[in-house]
Amino acid sequence: MSTVEPFTIEQFYKFLQQGKLMASKCQKCGKIHLPPRPLCDNCYSQQFSWIQVSGKGKLVTYTIINVAPAQFQALAPYAVGIVELENGQKIPGMIQDIAREQLKIGMALTLDFGTCSAPQQWPAWPRYCFKP
Amino acid sequence: MVNAKPLVSIISAGMSKFGKHDGLLTRELFAIAAAEAFSRCPKLQPKQDIKAMFIGHMGEAYEHQGHTGSTLADWAGLAGIPATRTEAACGSSGVALRSGIYAVLSGLADMVIVGGVEKMTHRTTAEVTEYLAMASDYPFEQFHGITFPGLFALMANAHMHAYGTTEEQIGMVAVKNHYHGSLNPKAHMQKEITLQNVMGSKYVAWPLKLYDCSLITDGASCIIITKPELAKKYTDQPVHIVGTGQASDTIGLYERKTLTSLQSTKLAAKTAYEMAGVTPDQINLAEVHDCFTFAEIMHYEDLGFCKEGEGGKLVERGETRLGGHIPVNTSGGLKSKGHPVGATGTAQAYEMYLQLTDQAEKRQVKDAQIGLTQNIGGSGATAAVHIYRRDQ
Numbered sequence: 001m002s003t004v005e006p007f008t009i010e011q012f013y014k015f016l017q018q019g020k021l022m023a024s025k026c027q028k029c030g031k032i033h034l035p036p037r038p039l040c041d042n043c044y045s046q047q048f049s050w051i052q053v054s055g056k057g058k059l060v061t062y063t064i065i066n067v068a069p070a071q072f073q074a075l076a077p078y079a080v081g082i083v084e085l086e087n088g089q090k091i092p093g094m095i096q097d098i099a100r101e102q103l104k105i106g107m108a109l110t111l112d113f114g115t116c117s118a119p120q121q122w123p124a125w126p127r128y129c130f131k132p
Numbered sequence: 133m134v135n136a137k138p139l140v141s142i143i144s145a146g147m148s149k150f151g152k153h154d155g156l157l158t159r160e161l162f163a164i165a166a167a168e169a170f171s172r173c174p175k176l177q178p179k180q181d182i183k184a185m186f187i188g189h190m191g192e193a194y195e196h197q198g199h200t201g202s203t204l205a206d207w208a209g210l211a212g213i214p215a216t217r218t219e220a221a222c223g224s225s226g227v228a229l230r231s232g233i234y235a236v237l238s239g240l241a242d243m244v245i246v247g248g249v250e251k252m253t254h255r256t257t258a259e260v261t262e263y264l265a266m267a268s269d270y271p272f273e274q275f276h277g278i279t280f281p282g283l284f285a286l287m288a289n290a291h292m293h294a295y296g297t298t299e300e301q302i303g304m305v306a307v308k309n310h311y312h313g314s315l316n317p318k319a320h321m322q323k324e325i326t327l328q329n330v331m332g333s334k335y336v337a338w339p340l341k342l343y344d345c346s347l348i349t350d351g352a353s354c355i356i357i358t359k360p361e362l363a364k365k366y367t368d369q370p371v372h373i374v375g376t377g378q379a380s381d382t383i384g385l386y387e388r389k390t391l392t393s394l395q396s397t398k399l400a401a402k403t404a405y406e407m408a409g410v411t412p413d414q415i416n417l418a419e420v421h422d423c424f425t426f427a428e429i430m431h432y433e434d435l436g437f438c439k440e441g442e443g444g445k446l447v448e449r450g451e452t453r454l455g456g457h458i459p460v461n462t463s464g465g466l467k468s469k470g471h472p473v474g475a476t477g478t479a480q481a482y483e484m485y486l487q488l489t490d491q492a493e494k495r496q497v498k499d500a501q502i503g504l505t506q507n508i509g510g511s512g513a514t515a516a517v518h519i520y521r522r523d524q
């Protein structure tokens with residue numbers, strides 16, 4: 001078996017760059033962590049395995065950011081939300097390719113690996129987003 | 133009448149005017165608050181009597197000045213005593229107060245000054261927005277363009293969806309708190325506003341508008357606490373702290389089970405209520421963390437002032453306005469008094485001190501016996517709740 005990638009947020013984003021949405025599963029208690037954590041917050045185990053997660057989910061809540069930080073000003077106004085994936089994990093992100101009036105709590109969204117760029121020095125992570 | 137046992141007693145309190153203080157540094161602003169607390173209590177000999185300091189201060193970026201615990205002790209004329217800075221974002225001085233109570237109850241310090249300060253208005257709105265956002269999760273919230281108002285907007289939308297809370301009800305919090313602020317000579321904004329003003333203001337993060345957001349403010353506050361048996365040596369009118377609770381939650385909003393309440397507030401409140409032997413219906417007035425108007429509605433529910441989902445109706449019925457059955461944020465709250473983040477927790481305690489010693493003038497709540505303060509950090513990863521009782 002090849003070496004297992006570290007269970008870090010950095011590695012989570014590296015997988016995204018490869019087009020994979022990955023979570024870690026605790027080998028002791030079975031809890032799934034998305035993002036991964038080096039220490040299980042449920043049972044304190046440090047033994048995990050990677051599992052691939054579906055990027056399909058439903059919108060739990062959303063807002064439209066009108067007043068944006070300097071780095072995101074070119075994109076404003078933009079929609080952000082929290083999406084509950086099919087496996088029950090929740091993850092926040094921008095929502096693109098949808099008119100404001102069509103946003104609805106409960107609607108189906110899919111994670112898109114295509115990056116939405118905003119300039120910055122650190123970190124060099126891809127920025128995923130959600131689309132209908 | 134509630135006769136809860138005091139944990140510690142407040143013998144004095146001080147607060148700078150909240151507003152825009154051009155040309156003052158953080159340390160100078162704090163000295164103003166300390167000077168008021170010292171002069172209110174002529175029997176106090178600060179250098180001899182005060183044994184420790186805990187200070188809430190969020191951002192060293194504002195003035196390129198870290199290490200502010202000892203800096204403030206120095207400028208308050210207290211160099212020599214142990215001085216500790218606590219940082220929990222907007223909850224920094226609620227946590228400083230809690231830390232001061234630990235110190236007194238441990239027996240290591242009979243008398244402690246706790247306070248907080250933030251100097252913000254000399255920075256641009258973009259800079260302040262960036263500094264404040266640091267209180268939220270970086271890798272999944274800030275990194276994806278989610279602002280601080282954005283996080284509360286996400287909660288507000290979830291609450292509106294679950295319970296039918298309306299934008300108008302949310303806006304009524306601003307109208308009420310501006311009314312209260314108009315009666316507070318130390319408030320940043322001392323003018324009333326209408327619901328039309330709120331509804332007509334620009335969206336910051338839908339459904340939250342400019343008038344739903346607390347103010348960027350300069351200010352400092354402090355209180356002096358001691359063992360209950362020593363309090364009467366210094367003042368005839370102490371105010372007793374009878375319950376304290378502090379709790380934490382996940383830093384990421386997205387990892388929480390519910391988005392319509394704050395578990396940290398509920399946990400901290402439960403601890404404080406049990407310690408005080410007080411139930412929510414016995415609270416006569418409260419100062420809660422209205423960083424955004426919607427948050428106040430959620431806090432009513434989490435603190436047990438009404439049932440879950442009914443916070444919007446509580447403000448609509450006027451029950452939390454002066455004259456209502458539980459006035460909330462008589463100081464004007466963060467919305468109208470202002471929100472110098474590190475100073476907010478002990479500014480709430482300052483208002484409670486005034487109210488429970490009948491010094492709140494035009495905004496005095498008559499016959500108030502028991503008060504509560506709730507101070508949160510970030511999107512609620514920290515909450516500190518304190519319960520206060522009038523001396524009998």
Ligand SMILES: [Zn+2]
Pocket residue numbers: 026027028029030031040041042043044045
């Ligand atoms: Zn585990």
